C-alpha cells in the first residue's frame with residue numbers, strides 16, 4: 283500500500299491509499315477526517331499503516347485520477363546537490379564536505395503522469411532522477427542515529443533543471459514552473475527495509491540514462507535529515523530530495539537536453555515509477 287494526493291473528477295483535492303492492485307481507497311472511505319495527506323501525517327493517524335481498514339470497496343482506479351505531487355502543500359522541500367561522487371566528477375566539481383542544500387517551490391512540481399513544462403527561454407533543460415524522503419515527525423537537532431524514525435515514507439523525484447539559469451542562481455534554475463515531478467505515491471518507511479540499498483534508474487524515451495544505488499550517496503538519508511534539522515525544525519510533510527547520480531544530460535558529449543514530446547521516468551525499486559511527458 284502507498285499514499286497519494288490527487289484531484290477527483292470535480293478537481294477537488296483528495297488523498298487516499300493505493301492498494302497493491304492499484305485501486306484507491308479514499309481518506310473518507312478510510313474514515314479519516316484530515317483534509318490533506320500532510321495534515322493526516324501530522325496528526326499521527328497514519329503512524330501504523332497496517333492498522334488502516336482497507337475493507338471499503340474502492341471506487342476509483344489509480345489511472346482515473348489526476349495525481350498531484352505527493353504532498354502538494356508541503357511546507358518546505360530541501361534538495362541536495364552533488365550527493366553522488368560520480369555526478370560531482372562529471373560536473374567538474376569536488377565531492378562536497380557538507381550537504382549542499384537548496385530549496386524547491388510547490389509550483390515548480392507536478393504529479394505522476396502530468397505534463398512537465400519545458401522552459402520557453404532555454405534549450406538547456408536537463409533531467410535528474412532522485413530518491414525523495416517525506417518527513418513524518420517534526421524535530422530540530424535530530425541526531426543521525428534517530429533520524430530515520432522521523433521519516434514517514436519515500437517517493438521518486440525528477441529534479442528538472444534549467445542549466446543556463448542554474449548558472450545565474452540555483453534557485454532560478456531549479457524552480458521553473460512545473461519543471462519537476464514528485465511521485466507517484468509515498469511508500470511508508472516501514473515497507474522499505476533499507477533505504478541505502480535501492481536501485482534508482484532514470485529513462486529518457488525508454489533508454490536508461492542514469493542508474494545507481496542509494497548506497498553510493500555521499501551523505502546518507504539519516505545524515506541529510508540530521509544536517510537540515512540543525513538549521514531549521516523539520517515539519518511533517520516536508521520533503522528532502524537526496525541528490526542525483528551521474529548520467530545527467532549536461533555532462534554528455536554532445537549534451538542530451540529534454541525536448542517537447544520526450545518521456546522521462548524515474549524508477550526507485552520497491553517504490554514505483556514516476557513517469558512524465560515533456561510539454562510546451
Ligand SMILES: O=C(O)C/C(=C\C=C(/O)C(=O)O)C(=O)O
Pocket residue numbers: 362363364365369375382410441448451452525526
Ligand atoms: O550543488 C551544486 O553545486 C550543484 C547544484 C545542484 C546539483 C544537483 O541538483 C544534484 O547534484 O542533484 C547547484 O545548482 O548548486
